[in-house]
Each structure stands twice: as structure tokens, then as C-alpha cells.
Amino acid sequence: MPSLRFDPEEILETVKMVQMENLDIRTITMGISLRDCAHPSLAAAARKAYDKICRTARALVATGDALEREYGIPIINRRISVTPIALVAESCEADDYVLMAEQLDRAAAEVGVNFIGGFSALVHKGCTPGDTRLIDSIPRALATTERVCASVNVASTKAGINMDAVARMGEVIRECAGLTRDRGGLACAKLVVFCNAVEDNPFMAGAFHGIGEPDCVLNVGVSGPGAVLSAVQRAPGADFGELASIIKRTAFKITRMGELIGRRASERLGVPFGIVDLSLAPTPAKGDSVARILESMGLERVGAHGSTAALALLNDAVKKGGAMASSHVGGLSGAFIPVSEDIGMIEAAAAQALSFDKLEAMTCVCSVGLDMVAIPGDTPAATLAAIIADEAAIGMINRKTTAVRVIPVPGKGVGEWVEFGGLLGRAPVIPVNRHDCSVFVRRGGRIPAPLQALNN
């Protein structure tokens, strides 16, 4: 008789992770190249994009549903990323690309995904006319569609920071907020400004299908802050070395689930498996908070001194544990610290334990950047641009991805709340520095790339 081959402890650990600790696959994201959809007519290009997405992703949602049932692991989101639209639409004779966004939105609805990313431009060295048209189209594109996400890469370690684009993105964020004033500035929650954007990120709102990617690929984003939290809580007396080991072991197990689902999904869809992004992605649900992990290490509230060190340990241990669990690790991989999507972060912001400046410091060691932070609605475009510049500088110098997704909530001031609902959550408006930086932002040009020991 074959044996069970697993210890009861192992079996119960897995059951507990899934049933009680919210272990889930956060997203299976299909990357689709739209490079073959270019056409002089925007309507024709948008039609081709619509057709290709519907054709390629038609089985994505059903496959995700079937895997979820068979393996008993929740798969929260099915999503699509596409080639940066600035590239696809560049040769269209059109003044703006809103029509393309509308067709992407329709395609996403048609195949049943909740977000489609890639209304994007990569402008870290400068803008082509297509890039400029895309950036100008972002506010209307995001205000008139439901599922489309936009991103703009304004800096990289190798190219430096395109400060003209940074200044423009400050204005774009304000326009986005203004056009969705009745929804708390919701369009801003669908716009990410990057430094060192990655080409295979499966997480929204910053996902796009990079130009080095194949025609179609499947990327998986795992999650599981709850499982890590519970492992950390079980070891109250552990020193930091032990703590890192505990997190590594848990991250390994979580990532294995991503690898399993990713492989199976790619087999069934007949699409190459790209990467597992081993991120701890919080949700507003109880027990699904990254902040709580940091607090369980011994901080009264996230935002207290020590938070950056705690996050550094967590982020690194997650990467180390996950790296061996998957044949291809990619994306952003680490711990996300969105404010409105994490109950611990929301509470800390409301209790004024977590300041904007501390968040910025924490982004030096987290997987991405300033994420889902609600700030006063009257924050000037120049201040928004300077926030982006600071964040891009952190990414550029530290050779990591950083990003800004902030919401200047129209008509609201410090201490008031904004409610986005669902996974986007809710957050109190927190103060930003009010001193003027417009002269700095207006200088224009590029901040040169840092020296990197002349390595090529």
C-alpha cells in the first residue's frame, strides 16, 4: 500500500495556510503582445487589439476558475497586460489614444478580467510624439474606462531621470483626480509612475507586457501575508536570524503554490510560463496585512522607528525564500506597502503613526514604492512632480524599481477619508510637505544617471 508520503503536520500546515491564513494566488496575468496591431488608423489598430485580446485570452478566466476548484487554492484575480500602447499606437494618425483605451476596456470586459494594464509609455530618456500623445490621453482614458490601468516609466538607473516627464506627470495626476472628482480621484489609483519598471510584472496597476517578452506569456503573482504573519507570531522569542529563516521557509511554501498554479495554467492555456512574482500583496481584509507582520516583529505601530529595518528584513527574506521555489522568479518580488489596501497601514496612518516621509523611507527597502497614498486634494502639480522625482531618485541610485501611485483626493484635506471600495480599499488623507518646490521642478532636462563602476 502506498504511504501518505506526507507527515500529518505538513498536511495540516498546508490546509491551515489556505483555510485560515488567506494563502492565495493573487493574480494570474496573461501578457499579450500588441506589436502586430499597429495601423495608420487608430480605429483599425484598436479593433485589431480588441480582437487579439479576445482571441488570446478567451480561456483565461475559465482556466483560472477550474484550477481554483481543482487545487482548492483561491486565485483572486485574472488579469491582462499588453504592450505599452504608446508603441502600438505611435504610427496612428490620431491626436489622442482614448479610443484605444476604450477598446482595451471592452476587451477586458468581454474576457472577464477586472484589470488590463499597459496604457503605458517608457520615457526615461525622452518622449516620442506617440509617448506625448499617450501621456496626454491618460486622464481621459482612465476617467472614461473602468478596467484600464496606465503606467509611465520616467527614470532608470541607466538613463537617469527625465525631469520633463516627471513635471508633466505631476500635472497628469492632478488632471486624473479632477476628472474623477466624484469618485475620490479614482483615476489616480489606476496610474503608476515608475523608475526602473519591470517588463513582466503581473500586479496592477503597473503591469505591462514588455518589449522583450514573447507574443503571449503567463505570469503569476503570489501573496500570503497572513501565512507569514502567523509564522512570525508563532516565534515571539526568535532573534533576527531565526526570524529571517522562518519567513524564508514560509515564502518558499507560498511561492511553490504560485509555481504549481502557473505551470498548470500555462499547460492548459498552451501559453509559455513566464515568471512567479513572489510578492506579499496585502488586501484590506483582516489577516492579510503586511503592516501586521512588521508590527508582530515588535513594533507598536507600523511607522514607528524600526519599521524600515523590519521591512528590509521581510523583503529580503521573502526574496531569498521564494527564489529557490520557482524556476523563474521575476516581476517586483518583495513586500508591497500600499496604504489604502492594508488594514494595518490604514490604522497607522489614521493614528498618525505613519507619516509620508516614513513611507518614503520604507520604499527604499520595499518592493516598489509610494503606493495608494491619499494626500490633500490641493497638493500642487509641482509637489506631486517632486514626490515622483524623490522616489525615482531612490530607485535610480539603489538600482531597484520604485513607483508613485498617490491620490490627491479632490476637495479633501488632512484627516478626511477616501473610499475606493473593493481591493483598492480606503485611506485617510495624510499631510505632505507644503513648502514650494516648483522652481526646482521647472528646471527641466534630465538628472544624469549615476556612475556604476563602469561595468559595461
Add this chain to the structure above:
Amino acid sequence: MAESSNRVIVTVVGHDRTGIIAETSRVLADAGVNIVDISQTLMGEFFVMIMMADLAGATLSLEQLKARLAAKGTELGMRIDVQHEDVFKFMHRV
């Protein structure tokens, strides 16, 4: 990687009482599911039974089987979960 198998792991957790194995086995037998192995243990105050079962000849889908076992669990005052063997293989074996 090896082909995906038809085996699942059934876990039953709760306070011990008579008839747990009989009742759970009956649901599986009625569904044409073959029990490959079974083990039980006490973990703290909880009774834990773990079964490996083969769905090759099953007359129910995994989803239907899960629903039946969950309902049986409620009836017995136990928690019954079913998960594909691959989940454990991936998580605990490199």
C-alpha cells in the same frame, strides 16, 4: 514534471466521536472514490484524520465531492477539507 495525478488528500479535523471514519468513508465509497491510505492522530485536543484517495473511478467531480464532504463535516461537527495531492507535493517536496 510528473503528470498530474488523480489523488486528493482529505483532512478531517475536530473533536473525536464515533463513526467519523465510517461516515467519511461512506461518502467516498458512494462517489466511487478509492481510499488509498488512511492515518489518524491526535494533535493537542483535536482528532485529525488524513486520507489519501484516488478519484480515477469517481462518479463525482472534485467540486461535487468537496461539497458533499463539507456537508458531512457540518453534520458531524467536524471540518472536512479536500485538496489535490499536487498542492502538498509542491509545498513540501523539492
